[in-house]
Amino acid sequence: MSQATQFIQGQWQAGAGAPFNSINPANGAIVWQGHSADALQVDAAIQAARKAFIDWSQWPLSERINVVQAFADQLKEHAEAMAVLIAEETGKALWESRTEVAAMTGKIAISIKAHAERTGTVENPMPGAKAYIRHKPHGVVAVFGPYNFPGHLPNGHIVPAIIAGNAVLFKPSELTPKVAEFTVKLWQQAGIPAGVISLLQGEVATGKALASHPGIDGLFFTGSSNTGHFLHQQFAGQPGKILALEMGGNNPLLVKNVGNIDAAVHDIIQSAFLSSGQRCTCARRLFLESSANGDAILAKLIQASRNIRVAEPFATEQPFYGAMISEKAALGMVKAQADIQAAGGISLLELTHIQPGTGFVTPGIIDVTDAAPLPDEEHFGPLLKVYRYTDFDAAIAEANNTAYGLSAGLLADDASDYQYFFARIRAGIVNWNKPITGASSAAPFGGIGKSGNHRASAYYAADYCAYPVASVEADAISLPATLNPGLTI
Numbered sequence: 001m002s003q004a005t006q007f008i009q010g011q012w013q014a015g016a017g018a019p020f021n022s023i024n025p026a027n028g029a030i031v032w033q034g035h036s037a038d039a040l041q042v043d044a045a046i047q048a049a050r051k052a053f054i055d056w057s058q059w060p061l062s063e064r065i066n067v068v069q070a071f072a073d074q075l076k077e078h079a080e081a082m083a084v085l086i087a088e089e090t091g092k093a094l095w096e097s098r099t100e101v102a103a104m105t106g107k108i109a110i111s112i113k114a115h116a117e118r119t120g121t122v123e124n125p126m127p128g129a130k131a132y133i134r135h136k137p138h139g140v141v142a143v144f145g146p147y148n149f150p151g152h153l154p155n156g157h158i159v160p161a162i163i164a165g166n167a168v169l170f171k172p173s174e175l176t177p178k179v180a181e182f183t184v185k186l187w188q189q190a191g192i193p194a195g196v197i198s199l200l201q202g203e204v205a206t207g208k209a210l211a212s213h214p215g216i217d218g219l220f221f222t223g224s225s226n227t228g229h230f231l232h233q234q235f236a237g238q239p240g241k242i243l244a245l246e247m248g249g250n251n252p253l254l255v256k257n258v259g260n261i262d263a264a265v266h267d268i269i270q271s272a273f274l275s276s277g278q279r280c281t282c283a284r285r286l287f288l289e290s291s292a293n294g295d296a297i298l299a300k301l302i303q304a305s306r307n308i309r310v311a312e313p314f315a316t317e318q319p320f321y322g323a324m325i326s327e328k329a330a331l332g333m334v335k336a337q338a339d340i341q342a343a344g345g346i347s348l349l350e351l352t353h354i355q356p357g358t359g360f361v362t363p364g365i366i367d368v369t370d371a372a373p374l375p376d377e378e379h380f381g382p383l384l385k386v387y388r389y390t391d392f393d394a395a396i397a398e399a400n401n402t403a404y405g406l407s408a409g410l411l412a413d414d415a416s417d418y419q420y421f422f423a424r425i426r427a428g429i430v431n432w433n434k435p436i437t438g439a440s441s442a443a444p445f446g447g448i449g450k451s452g453n454h455r456a457s458a459y460y461a462a463d464y465c466a467y468p469v470a471s472v473e474a475d476a477i478s479l480p481a482t483l484n485p486g487l488t489i
């Protein structure tokens, strides 16, 4: 008898599709087993969501917010259990998994505020009438989540969508079904009405059945650029459907003449290696001056990175980072490094897969200054490519030499260097003297080019969860004092 892993019309039921597992990448143990939702279950969930939507959208906003607040209370009560699940299923260090849960809880107040500020109601007086700007939910929306933040990133779509009055069909990453299941159980405990949130677990077949179903009004996606492009093509010719895409990056971090070498090294490591490099905002390319200052930073960076503690997520002495999501992902990084070496890259610190059967890798740093041109790819792990430069303009041009545009940063003492950089760099997140990871939920979050489609998430998620309606309204019909020329009544 298969586990009841799908949540459809307020009921838990077993998936009728193919079986799949979730594996703890720190030790290879199976942490979750179930079956995918098949196409009929996807259809049933959509029908239930369509039914639930009208009612839910008509609930007073304050009552919808009460349910969302009750979800926040559930999250707070079960915060440690959620953090443990995240650590177990993703290999993320427990300290960091706890910060993910805190981000989920923090999202509630931010989303309520954003909903009011960005999609609230505006009333303007006009002669004999009132003009209104209001916002309506789209209807039934699908949310697709990635594995690297299995709680926080889907939550960043789900919470604003629910506040706005949509019904949500949540399709989590097939690598993190257990965190998704726990999240939806908290929504259930919070009293969300049947059909307002559904959970459709499964692999790509489930994702395709959901994304291609005519019964959805929109899809909010966070994941890889390849999948996002596939969805974009699938949505072509359907202008009435809203598609929000948050995808990867090939993010540059430039360093120009900084006095505080330790602080620079800290910000580079936080940018490149946090979460074992599995953040979409992670620095993939580091541009360092060919100068004594650049040499000193590089030497310290190699030494500090060599000392980074990589260990089991629950280790008493907590690691800086734990395991990557899978052994396959770890081996993918080893292969990426070998490809760059073959193209002429010189390893300054070798990335190594340290434990067969797990996702543990050490950080890698590779000098690619004299390598053959490299493909413009996001390597989603702790491997940092270093470019030494002599000309700042050329470094900025190379930093922009990517089809992506998620995050970028400059470490530099001189404010005019930042102004110069800011005017030229192309990215949705541009930082100065701070790491380029760790973006705030209280700001818009999204990229340009292959990184997104101008529907920024986080604080601006409210924008894609509702559409504006302009109305001119009067209590009674009245004849204008003056009629237009040529008209008699």
Ligand SMILES: NC(=O)c1ccc[n+]([C@@H]2O[C@H](COP(=O)([O-])OP(=O)(O)OC[C@H]3O[C@@H](n4cnc5c(N)ncnc54)[C@H](O)[C@@H]3O)[C@@H](O)[C@H]2O)c1
Pocket (backbone or CB within 6 Å): 144, 145, 146, 147, 148, 149, 153, 171, 172, 173, 174, 202, 203, 204, 206, 207, 208, 211, 222, 223, 224, 225, 226, 227, 228, 230, 246, 247, 248, 249, 279, 280, 281, 378, 380, 406, 446, 447, 451
């Ligand atoms: N910009 C952002 O906000 C952001 C945040 C986190 C992660 N990411 C990116 O996500 C990637 C890592 O996450 P991932 O590997 O889980 O992403 P992914 O694209 O493999 O999967 C994301 C979701 O899409 C589903 N999916 C995959 N193929 C599909 C298809 N053909 N049709 C329908 N659904 C499909 C998956 O099952 C999953 O639910 C990285 O590239 C990272 O940069 C971006």
Ligand SMILES: O=CCC[C@H](NC(=O)CCC(=O)O)C(=O)O
Pocket (backbone or CB within 6 Å): 148, 149, 153, 156, 278, 279, 280, 281, 436, 437, 438, 439, 440, 441, 442, 445, 457, 458, 459
């Ligand atoms: O992996 C991608 C997300 C990385 C993370 N960004 C955010 O958390 C954005 C804020 C939000 O969505 O609320 C980061 O920048 O580290």
